[in-house]
Amino acid sequence: MITVLLHGAWRNFAGGAREVRLDAPTLRGVLEGLVAAHPSLRERLRDEHGKLRPHLALFVNDEDARLLGGEDATLKDGDIVHVIPALSGGNIEPSDVRAVVITRVVFS
């Protein structure tokens, strides 16, 4: 069983839900299951061409999912997936966002 924890604005997008539990072998499968549980997240996660939106940070346990293969990251029973509003700000365009740096995250 995978636990998906929604943080910040993502809870609002899911009608206040904080957590979803589901089975999926990959992060892509987790996101599909998340959308099945909360259809309002479909257009929040992806643009009209299916691409993950900018300013969205996905972590598997305490690792940035991009370092684990992105949506192809394989998951195992007990993993925790965090869906987080990426820390960003200022007057910049999404194309200017090169990286999201989080040195240590404590989830509660």
Add this chain to the structure above:
Amino acid sequence: MTKTVTLLVGTKKGLFQLKSDADRKKWALEGPYGNPAPIHHASFDPRDQSMYAAINSTWGGSRLEYSRDLGKTWTVSKNPAFPAGADRTFYQTWHIEPGHPKTPNVVWAGTEPAALFKSEDRGETWSLNTALDDQPSRKEWVPGFGGMGLHSIAIDAADPKFMQVGISVGGVYTTKDGGASWTRDNAQKGGPADRPDVFGCIHKLLAHPKTSGVRFMRVHLEVYWRDPGETTWTFRTPGLPSNFGFAAAIHPHDAKTAWCIPLDDAKRTAKEPGIAVYKTTDRGATWTRQDAGLPKGAPLESLREGMDNDDFDDVGVYFGTANGDVYASRDEGKSWERIWQYLPYVTSVHAATIV
């Protein structure tokens, strides 16, 4: 029947509503809604009293929302979207324009990347206007300082099929068949002799709401007027203290009268001696400075959607500023008062006259 007015005030941190009764002297603030998302524009549809808001959120993508209960609750629409295979992705909405009274369910939206979307179900779903999108000249469009957006949708007072759109930086396009076909519409007369057109950086294009064929246009470095039957833009900048500006409004009962707020081209704020509204009563032939009640010497800034008017017999005119002020005039600009302050950076002001 008693009228009231609600100002839909978009800011960089959510949508506010400023409400007043028919006297328009005392104002009450509600909101914000949607913060921390910037609100490029919000509008009121007098046909059915719907409200629309461009919730341009960074997180989870921008949303276009509508309210059927005068802003008490909001519903997320099925967003504007470019079709599969398109070379662009919807980023945000710049303007929402309720359609003509003869097309009761139609609402239009201008977006970034620059495109025109049409709703035929009161804003619940949106479809791309492919005739404009397929214009060969689209390859010539480029972003302005604020991005590349379609921000002005000017629907003729008499004919819902006769419209113009304004694009930064892409110029004006006109349709006379409801958007099935478009032609570039930038020819000017009386303006700079070194170029034959109005220059592509349109800042604000307004159609008179009751007189067919009348248009008032604020361009990057000029203002222009068009009267019924004309097919060129008449240069009407002389008399203004500077060429540059964004905010503009047109008198709903007098097709010769309009207002604009000139800004310094380099600083993008009001020039000395400070913020002022300029009014014409002769189609832009002459301009009169109106600053009674406005802060003296204040280098304020009002953006593209920052100015609007209500539909009272004695027209109220309103504008918001980047420092979070909202100003109102109940005498068509002769005098002004600050009706609110300390809001976030104001990006849009839309006056809803509610009957």
